[in-house]
Amino acid sequence: MVVIECLNVSRKFGSYVAVNDLSLKVEQGELYGFLGPNGAGKTTTIKMLTGLLRPTSGSCIIAGFNMQTEPLKARSALGYVPDNPFLYDRLSGREYLQFMAELYNVSRDGLEAKINNLLNLLELEDKSKELIQSYSRGMRQKIALAGALVHNPSALFLDEPTVGLDPRGARVMQEILRELCRRGAAVFITTHQMSVAEKLCDRISIINGGQIVAEGTPQSLLTEHSGYEGRTLEELFLHLTGAPEQEDLLRFLE
Secondary structure (H helix, E strand, O other): OEEEEEEEEEEEEOOEEEEEEEEEEEEOOOEEEEEOOOOOOHHHHHHHHOOOOOOOEEEEEEOOEEOOOOHHHHHHOEEEEOOOOOOOOOOEHHHHHHHHHHHOOOOOOOHHHHHHHHHHHOOOHHHOOOEHHHOOHHHHHHHHHHHHHOOOOOEEEEEOOOOOOOHHHHHHHHHHHHHHHHOOOEEEEEOOOHHHHHHHOOEEEEEEOOEEEEEEOHHHHHHHOOOOOOOOHHHHHHHHOOOOOHHHHHHHHO
């Protein structure tokens, strides 16, 4: 079942084309990596998929609901954690999750147990009564994820999910994402950490200049591009996005 879908989506800002006729699909239970250099169109695409930006043309569909024609149903089926999430600093972590549950009309039956489970899972129970303004960058990332999960979304979007996390926190985050996929969610992440994408994602697309230039499993991307079998995803990414070759950099520094 397709949970996340872009159909010929474009977005213009004046004469500038940020995303150009982009199409992609993410299946139920799939962890999809969306990679690209700064300015490639990643954040614009996520904002269209989550309803924060309206496409100039094309359609975004979440769990069968068109974001343009059925926005409330589409948004109720997704969770979103940006790279720098907005949080209510004067709420405690527990109060924030209760607020998010009310926002999504989550039933109060079993809600306290669900909140406790999320806090324990993300190792925030000891800090749950403290104000969010006292949280570190990593803790803020965790409580934002908990808030995005409180209504059991079918689609989860994360922009740089491991930024600000220590190695243990990053490992916990990755295990949570894999478990969500096992339970049937579609998870869509952006990251600049190629090793994380290569290890974690079922499929990957690379976007450059507002268009997808490659898509497939991490292994298939390497085998399908001549000369890159046995090399790293980072090397292929740099090649496809036009990064300068090492000899060019050395020549510049001479």
